[in-house]
Amino acid sequence: MYPSDRKLGEGGSVARAILEDKDICVRVATRDVTKPAAVALQDLGAEVVKCDLNSKEDVNGILKGAYGAFLVTTYWDDFNQEKEIKQGKTVADASKQLGLEHVVYSGLENVKKLTKGKLEVPHFDGKGEVEEYFWSIGVPMTSVRIAPYFENFLNLWKPVKASDGDYYNLMLPMKDIPMDGICIADIGPAVASIFRSPEEFLGKAVGLSAEALTIQQYADILSKTLGKVVKDSKVSLLRQMKGLKHREGEWSQSQQMERQQDAVERTGNLESWP
């Protein structure tokens, strides 16, 4: 994990891993070339270029002359599935036009399609649509479907101080179902190895996970590491979603939460939904 002022995203992790091969030139896209994470990559030898994925011109400019590309699209900036799909398709079209030989896309399953519309997971479904688009237009592409980051324990999943004792609760409604996870720093070396073996990975979707643990096992590790008691709160999905909805900040405004809650309510069986 990296300090927050040098936040390591998936793209940064991949750039660092590929930069270890001194024969390969790495071009990094960011909307802000002056941010510490961008400057750190420049110091390691990357060419850092201002690029907005919403601009076809920017995307064409950065991909021109490249052998391949690693692409992360993002839903979370403004909870906009259509925008994420458009960004992905813009990169797919440019990759096709410019003849890129290998794109690795940070995709995810199209849950809506897999469940025949029963469930909608907007930050998954859009990525699934982008995956399909890449392959449908014939771009040589590998999709990496990345497990939740362990770094989520630092923010979204941060253990919550209990009101009735000297301990902390992990508020993850997983019951005893193991949940996959991965550290962002481990994504780069895995993606670099995929770029090194195109014959093995082109046209495939590959899941990336370090391990799958139950919430109790995560709580045990956090307790041991932090020296504080962390417990699995055994929170239900419905209670967790209500809690998030009432929390201050972006979640209370979140169209994503509204849509997920709608999806859960439509399944009719809140407690058994994984």
Ligand SMILES: NC(=O)c1ccc[n+]([C@@H]2O[C@H](COP(=O)([O-])OP(=O)(O)OC[C@H]3O[C@@H](n4cnc5c(N)ncnc54)[C@H](OP(=O)(O)O)[C@@H]3O)[C@@H](O)[C@H]2O)c1
């Ligand atoms: N959190 C998880 O556990 C998890 C697991 C698997 C997959 N994912 C997916 O991974 C993606 C990234 O999530 P994250 O938490 O790593 O987000 P993040 O740290 O905020 O990173 C998003 C990156 O996207 C870039 N970006 C956003 N909008 C852009 C635009 N218009 N043009 C160019 N670059 C843009 C940002 O670069 P600049 O700010 O430098 O421009 C930033 O580096 C999301 O789609 C998420 O669904 C997340």
